[in-house]
Amino acid sequence: MIKILTVGWANTLRLFRQRSNIFFVFVFPLLIILLLGVMFGGGFDALVAVSVEGEEGPLAASLVESLDALDDISVERCASVEAATDAVQRRRVTAGVLIPAGFDAGLLGGEAVEVGFLTRPGDQNGMLTLEAVRAVVAAAGTPIRAARFVAAEGVASFEAALPVAQLIASGEPSLTVTYATAGESVFEDFENLGTFDMGAGSQLVLFMFLTSLAGAADLILTRRLGVARRMLSTPTSTGVILMGEAAGRFGVAMVQGVYIMVGTLLIFGVNWGDPLGAAAVVILFALVGSGAAMLSGSIFRNEQQAGGLGVLLGIGLAAIGGAMVPIELFPSTMQTIARFTPHAWAIDAFAELVRRDGGLLDILPQLGVLAAFAAFFLVLATWRLHRVLTH
Amino acid sequence: MAALLIALKDLRQRLRDRSAYLWGIVAPLGLAAIFSLLFSDLATGAALDVRFAVSDQDRGAAARAFVEEGLLPLDAQGVFAVEEVASAAEARQKATAGDVDAAFVIPEGFSAAAEGNGTSAIEVVANVDSPIAGQVASAVAGQFVGEINAVGTSLGTYFTLVGRAPEPGEAEALVPEAMAVPAPLALAETTANSKELSADTFYSAGMAILFLFLTVQFGVLGLLEERQNGTMGRLLAAPISRRAIVVGKALTSFVLGVVSMAVLVVGTTLLLGASWGNSLGVAILVLAGVIAAMGIMFVVAAVARTPEQADNVQSIIAFVLAMLGGSFFPIAQAGGFIAKLSLMTPHAWFLRGLGDLAAGGGAGAVFPAALYVALFGLVTGGLAMFRVGKVLTP
Numbered sequence: 001m002i003k004i005l006t007v008g009w010a011n012t013l014r015l016f017r018q019r020s021n022i023f024f025v026f027v028f029p030l031l032i033i034l035l036l037g038v039m040f041g042g043g044f045d046a047l048v049a050v051s052v053e054g055e056e057g058p059l060a061a062s063l064v065e066s067l068d069a070l071d072d073i074s075v076e077r078c079a080s081v082e083a084a085t086d087a088v089q090r091r092r093v094t095a096g097v098l099i100p101a102g103f104d105a106g107l108l109g110g111e112a113v114e115v116g117f118l119t120r121p122g123d124q125n126g127m128l129t130l131e132a133v134r135a136v137v138a139a140a141g142t143p144i145r146a147a148r149f150v151a152a153e154g155v156a157s158f159e160a161a162l163p164v165a166q167l168i169a170s171g172e173p174s175l176t177v178t179y180a181t182a183g184e185s186v187f188e189d190f191e192n193l194g195t196f197d198m199g200a201g202s203q204l205v206l207f208m209f210l211t212s213l214a215g216a217a218d219l220i221l222t223r224r225l226g227v228a229r230r231m232l233s234t235p236t237s238t239g240v241i242l243m244g245e246a247a248g249r250f251g252v253a254m255v256q257g258v259y260i261m262v263g264t265l266l267i268f269g270v271n272w273g274d275p276l277g278a279a280a281v282v283i284l285f286a287l288v289g290s291g292a293a294m295l296s297g298s299i300f301r302n303e304q305q306a307g308g309l310g311v312l313l314g315i316g317l318a319a320i321g322g323a324m325v326p327i328e329l330f331p332s333t334m335q336t337i338a339r340f341t342p343h344a345w346a347i348d349a350f351a352e353l354v355r356r357d358g359g360l361l362d363i364l365p366q367l368g369v370l371a372a373f374a375a376f377f378l379v380l381a382t383w384r385l386h387r388v389l390t391h
Numbered sequence: 392m393a394a395l396l397i398a399l400k401d402l403r404q405r406l407r408d409r410s411a412y413l414w415g416i417v418a419p420l421g422l423a424a425i426f427s428l429l430f431s432d433l434a435t436g437a438a439l440d441v442r443f444a445v446s447d448q449d450r451g452a453a454a455r456a457f458v459e460e461g462l463l464p465l466d467a468q469g470v471f472a473v474e475e476v477a478s479a480a481e482a483r484q485k486a487t488a489g490d491v492d493a494a495f496v497i498p499e500g501f502s503a504a505a506e507g508n509g510t511s512a513i514e515v516v517a518n519v520d521s522p523i524a525g526q527v528a529s530a531v532a533g534q535f536v537g538e539i540n541a542v543g544t545s546l547g548t549y550f551t552l553v554g555r556a557p558e559p560g561e562a563e564a565l566v567p568e569a570m571a572v573p574a575p576l577a578l579a580e581t582t583a584n585s586k587e588l589s590a591d592t593f594y595s596a597g598m599a600i601l602f603l604f605l606t607v608q609f610g611v612l613g614l615l616e617e618r619q620n621g622t623m624g625r626l627l628a629a630p631i632s633r634r635a636i637v638v639g640k641a642l643t644s645f646v647l648g649v650v651s652m653a654v655l656v657v658g659t660t661l662l663l664g665a666s667w668g669n670s671l672g673v674a675i676l677v678l679a680g681v682i683a684a685m686g687i688m689f690v691v692a693a694v695a696r697t698p699e700q701a702d703n704v705q706s707i708i709a710f711v712l713a714m715l716g717g718s719f720f721p722i723a724q725a726g727g728f729i730a731k732l733s734l735m736t737p738h739a740w741f742l743r744g745l746g747d748l749a750a751g752g753g754a755g756a757v758f759p760a761a762l763y764v765a766l767f768g769l770v771t772g773g774l775a776m777f778r779v780g781k782v783l784t785p
Contacts (some may be wrong), residue, residue, distance in 0.1 A: 024710075113577075165544060168547040168548050173510075175540055176512040179515045232525065
């Protein structure tokens with residue numbers, strides 16, 4: 001038993017001897033969680049680039065203000081038409097609103113003024129934004145139109161009529177639109193989450209698996225340098241060596257998992273739900289990761305091969321398992337395929353714990369599947385390693 | 392000549408141990424395939440298919456005008472689909488169940504209110520998961536009532552300034568005149584050529600440029616490996632110039648980089664439906680990208696002590712630059728400081744250059760971007776040359 005732990009401990013430490021691993025295990029995951037939190041934590045507003053040519057008069061300013069006041073649209077000001085166009089073209093923003101030079105003067109001087117609206121061709125979000133902007137622009141024209149009408153009827157001058165029209169237009173209109181939402185949201189679960197909560201569970205799973213696979217390189221080195229054969233020459237059984245190697249892989253996965261969990265809890269205040277349940281998920285997923293690492297370490301011939309495939313499998317399986325985009329948004333076939341990755345089950349368990357306030361008992365099915373994954377990988381890897389190490 | 396021999400020997404060796412295939416082709420192609428399979432529908436928003444229901448409880452002139460002149464033309468244009476349902480309850484139920492994205496209910500008395508008798512409101516009920524469609528529904532209804540209210544404002548201003556209440560029939564007579572005043576503000580819609588890469592192209596290009604920075608290490612790292620294996624001393628003792636050794640290793644990196652990128656461009660085009668744009672432009676960007684990757688790699692080789700160390704540092708740099716450069720997700724959309732930081736990476740400019748091609752630009756369109764990418768490599772590589780002599784020791 002002590003031998004197993006010694007071999008396991010030595011193998012865990014080996015990962016951190018390599019200083020770049022310290023970066024990939026301790027710095028990179030938090031960096032990604034931070035960036036994703038900053039990018040997607042703010043909600044799903046449509047961004048509209050607005051450029052005002054020439055001097056910005058009060059009428060232009062009030063148009064921009066009413067655009068910004070719309071619920072699902074936020075305005076980003078651009079210095080020039082070119083900058084706004086470029087932002088639209090590169091899809092940094094959904095649409096561009098171009099207010100021409102002489103906007104105020106034109107409106108006050110009785111001209112028809114055109115506001116430019118810019119989208120990318122075939123972009124439905126752009127067309128949808130157009131309808132919202134059109135309503136705002138029409139409303140901005142209403143008092144001007146009223147004042148022109150009154151002036152044309154000869155009742156008062158345009159200048160005298162405009163303040164009156166503006167006052168009346170700002171009053172309670174006879175026709176309005178009420179807006180309400182209904183139904184149960186598929187996404188409701190996500191909306192109550194903190195900025196970082198949604199990403200953290202997925203990233204935990206992604207990085208635990210990725211780091212485990214990276215650790216497979218050490219196992220290959222053990223084989224290549226004949227460390228295992230030398231250990232066999234000492235009074236140590238194959239079983240103990242295998243258990244020690246597995247303990248090492250498990251230690252690596254646990255270090256990664258516990259670090260992300262505690263780190264995000266302390267730095268970003270991420271809610272991980274029931275501690276007992278969360279611990280169970282991390283432990284079982286660490287077993288899955290160590291099984292996969294043992295398997296990879298027993299199959300590949302050199303570290304570069306294991307590394308290349310490790311990155312491919314580590315990121316690829318995480319993507320398929322819903323660690324990058326929630327599984328709920330996948331096409332239905334892909335949702336089924338996702339169920340064949342351990343990631344999907346672990347993320348599902350976290351969702352149960354965090355979003356639906358579940359406890360250890362609520363996630364027993366998910367834990368069972370993870371245990372099955374772990375057992376499958378470990379048995380296969382042990383069988384394979386046993387042959388590779390002893391022959 | 393000696394450089395060529397060194398490069399050929401290195402290339403043969405790299406191809407034999409298969410790691411170059413894995414890092415240069417299999418991994419990026421595999422990830423691009425997974426990403427585009429999973430996420431391309433999401434990114435293009437092809438799933439967005441807006442449906443509305445409308446229930447007209449009023450059946451007056453203004454209410455019919457809303458359905459027939461406000462909604463149906465937009466249905467015909469394909470902006471959204473509209474179905475008319477009999478009861479208000481049915482319309483609301485459809486929105487609640489998510490059968491439609493939003494429902495309009497026009498209450499009784501709407502047309503009367505439009506003529507100045509009382510107030511009324513079009514009720515928009517949106518499904519919770521269709522906030523954008525709901526916003527559009529309320530914008531469409533808002534435009535329609537806005538037009539009627541505008542006439543109301545005109546008449547209100549008129550009678551306020553005249554200073555008396557309208558006589559019977561007087562307001563009605565003024566309505567056509569008020570409506571005849573053209574709207575002073577109009578929207579002129581234009582579309583701009585998209586410079587955004589299609590989802591398939593984005594994932595293909597993002598993964599290609601990420602792994603390029605890892606693939607090039609198989610050449611330049613050879614400098615450190617020769618030293619570690621003790622073969623550097625023999626190379627130095629041979630009658631070949633020191634420059635030939637560096638050039639030979641650089642050539643290996645260059646060939647691996649260019650070939651793997653070429654395979655990826657062709658492979659993702661054929662297998663994933665990526666469209667990279669003008670071939671000459673892509674070739675220029677790829678060359679610039681290889682130079683940038685080699686530049687960084689030389690810096691790392693010049694600073695690192697062992698090949699393992701260099702390998703590790705290069706992976707860190709490759710992943711951080713790729714993440715900041717938007718290889719994984721379109722980070723520039725975050726705006727502000729992060730967007731500026733992003734534009735310091737060659738990755739961001741490589742993708743921007745491809746964006747310029749996607750907008751239909753010819754080979755010339757890539758120049759500002761390609762120039763930055765290449766310059767990045769030349770500057771970093773140039774700096775490394777001051778120290779590269781250190782590596783050329785037994």
